[in-house]
Amino acid sequence: MPAVLKGTVKPNPSERARERQALHELDDAQVVQRHLAADAQAFGTLVDRYQGRLLNFVNRTIGDRERAEDLVQEVFVRVYRHLHRFDQTKKFSTWIYTIASNLAKNELRNRSRNPLVFFQTIKRNWEADHRPLQFEDTSARPDDLYRKRFLKDAVEQCVSQLPEHHRVVFVLRELEGKSYEEIAEITGCNLGTVKSRLNRARNSFAQLIEPLVQ
């Protein structure tokens, strides 16, 4: 009896590559449906699509690359576990970012268990939300060639200096391109809060980055 009919022949590698390519051309909703229909490669497509983006998002939120990788893995495990219960009328990207945001938030909350750290975080966040919006004219500052040479680290550092609740909104909007509604759903805030935090985040970022990008 031919091995093909016995079902013992493994798929041709080129066939697998073609299937993978076909999956990459589908949108998220279609890939999710293929996974739920027991397509073995479908979930890998979702991982390929989101692992980098989620890693950048979580890394910028918590500021720890190694821990960010652990959290992103946890995101995918949870998605795998609960994908059968995902409401397919909603956007998959919003759902997966919500999981990532919650894990990052929990990570930051666990770090601030120290009462002093917790108090300092609360104080810093309050000040960031209530100080007047302003922008200083820094044309009189001397050039800092060292900082301009290492723009990458400096720009990343400017983002890391933002308060956490501003940073999340800033990264989701400016780097991930999420809409206000999506950001509100991901962070669990209302639209007004999203706009307010985004405005303040931009204000803070502009003050920090201005000397470096003249």
Added chain:
Amino acid sequence: MTCREFLARYTDYRDGLVAAPREARRFARHLVTCVSCRRYDAALHNGVGALQTLPGAEPDAAFRRRLERRLNAERARAGRPALPTRPAAAAALLVAVALGLLAWEGARHSPTVRAPSLPPVPFPKPVAQAGLPFVSFQDPRTSVVSGNPYPYGTAFVEPASAHR
């Protein structure tokens, strides 16, 4: 437009949410006339641009291997009957222990020893006897010292009609 208003509403302007043409012109005019706000807009535009052009952090091969191991464990776990969650397991355990205790208590007690049943005894019928009632009293002259077993005295009194 003042700088304060410009900064307060900048997010709407930057994200293209200023729909009214007149309002959009106000923003544009302020940018032309105000050096500080113009620098602000430029700083944000250039800063975000620099951030967006930075290469994103891509996970390495070890990341994917670790993830595959965890997903394989998840698949294996999904193939087995689901383990009960902690609250359900605790409740089930409690019920099982309670039932077990009840069963054990029932088995532990020895069966009740029943006394042999006695044959039925007819209830004695009262017999009415004629005659005078008998009252007995000890002689009050008897002494306690002499060892009278009834130190508080008893008296034997015969009715007067006894000697007739």
